[in-house]
Amino acid sequence: MESVFTEQFMLQSRVPAPLKHIACKVVAGERILPEEGILLYEKGELGFLAMLAEHVRVRLNANDVFFIRNFHIEPTNICVNKCRFCSYSHHFSPRKWDLTVEEMLETVRSQDENVKEVHITGAVHPEKDIYYYEGLLRKIKSLRPDLHIKALSAVELEYIIKKARISYEQGLKFLQAAGLDSIPGGGAEIFDEKIRQEICATKASSENWLEIHETAHRMGITSNATMLYGHIENYGHRIKHMSLLRDSQDRYGGFNAFIPLKFRNSNNELSGISETTVIEDMKNYAVARIFLDNFPHLKGYWPMIGKPLAQLSLSFGVDDMDGTINDTTRIYSLAGASEQNPWMTVSEMKSLILDAKRNPVERDSLYKALGN
Numbered sequence: 001m002e003s004v005f006t007e008q009f010m011l012q013s014r015v016p017a018p019l020k021h022i023a024c025k026v027v028a029g030e031r032i033l034p035e036e037g038i039l040l041y042e043k044g045e046l047g048f049l050a051m052l053a054e055h056v057r058v059r060l061n062a063n064d065v066f067f068i069r070n071f072h073i074e075p076t077n078i079c080v081n082k083c084r085f086c087s088y089s090h091h092f093s094p095r096k097w098d099l100t101v102e103e104m105l106e107t108v109r110s111q112d113e114n115v116k117e118v119h120i121t122g123a124v125h126p127e128k129d130i131y132y133y134e135g136l137l138r139k140i141k142s143l144r145p146d147l148h149i150k151a152l153s154a155v156e157l158e159y160i161i162k163k164a165r166i167s168y169e170q171g172l173k174f175l176q177a178a179g180l181d182s183i184p185g186g187g188a189e190i191f192d193e194k195i196r197q198e199i200c201a202t203k204a205s206s207e208n209w210l211e212i213h214e215t216a217h218r219m220g221i222t223s224n225a226t227m228l229y230g231h232i233e234n235y236g237h238r239i240k241h242m243s244l245l246r247d248s249q250d251r252y253g254g255f256n257a258f259i260p261l262k263f264r265n266s267n268n269e270l271s272g273i274s275e276t277t278v279i280e281d282m283k284n285y286a287v288a289r290i291f292l293d294n295f296p297h298l299k300g301y302w303p304m305i306g307k308p309l310a311q312l313s314l315s316f317g318v319d320d321m322d323g324t325i326n327d328t329t330r331i332y333s334l335a336g337a338s339e340q341n342p343w344m345t346v347s348e349m350k351s352l353i354l355d356a357k358r359n360p361v362e363r364d365s366l367y368k369a370l371g372n
């Protein structure tokens with residue numbers, strides 16, 4: 001089967017020789033080099049990239065596409081930082097909020113018992129500390145002991161742990177004891193300090209982001225990783241970002257999924273930059289799937305790109321559609337995404353996946369299948 005596949009590429013005379021060489025490596029299950037990743041971005045035609053990405057997807061996940069029943073809590077949008085791409089914080093949003101603990105618990109109470117995960121992330125509030133979040137996690141766990149708590153991006157963690165003057169390990173242990181189960185992938189943006197200086201100068205550095213995730217992984221706390229693309233970065237920056245993640249994954253293996261996040265240009269300081277095309281978005285999924293050979297899952301985050309494009313991404317290496325969300329996130333609606341009230345029923349999710357000729361699998365937060 002694989003040799004037939006390889007032959008297909010070799011026979012396609014339109015494919016330049018260096019790309020054929022990369023195709024042979026991918027089909028043979030070999031890792032590609034950073035310069036080969038850049039070449040895929042620069043020279044790879046979309047159909048060619050899709051075939052390679054799909055080869056990797058099938059090898060890792062057969063025909064399964066995962067989803068979860070989940071909801072978000074965004075505690076506040078009052079932020080000490082002022083990232084230039086951000087449309088969510090109080091600096092740019094038309095709304096400013098700071099939920100009380102009781103309001104957040106009410107959101108937890110309002111979810112039905114089949115919901116498996118809460119995703120908690122928001123802005124870096126100047127007055128909130130690790131003790132506040134520890135109390136919040138404890139209260140959520142006592143209400144719903146079965147709920148997986150994925151909470152606090154590395155950017156939020158860095159702020160509250162530094163404020164408490166303790167080590168990352170001590171901080172994570174403290175939160176883990178209160179109910180923290182895993183860490184979301186936000187705040188990674190692009191691992192390049194010059195770019196960060198331009199777009200998010202005051203937030204956690206690349207090094208800090210990676211150190212927090214690696215500390216968590218050493219403790220058995222898994223996480224995800226994101227990449228914000230389509231602003232002022234180039235392909236070299238994207239591949240550098242993914243190389244650092246791939247190396248980290250080789251060391252500790254704690255990342256579950258990679259989540260490319262498309263820059264949206266409404267209501268922020270980078271509004272003059274055009275958004276990427278659909279071709280660029282699909283190319284980005286495909287190259288990520290090919291390059292990150294040690295990441296088990298690639299997520300098409302539908303509240304960001306919309307349901308139709310998330311469905312399309314299933315033909316470009318994506319095997320995870322995130323979750324039902326239940327209209328509980330505003331991060332991308334505030335940035336102009338088409339999903340202004342992101343909500344998906346389980347049957348809609350399943351039919352969207354089936355329509356793409358994939359097998360829908362409901363999962364828990366650690367990708368254990370819960371049934372079809």
Ligand code: SF4
Pocket residue numbers: 079080081082083086087088089122123124155200203
């Ligand atoms: S991206 Fe996060 S850290 Fe940056 S301003 Fe927005 S909410 Fe704050």
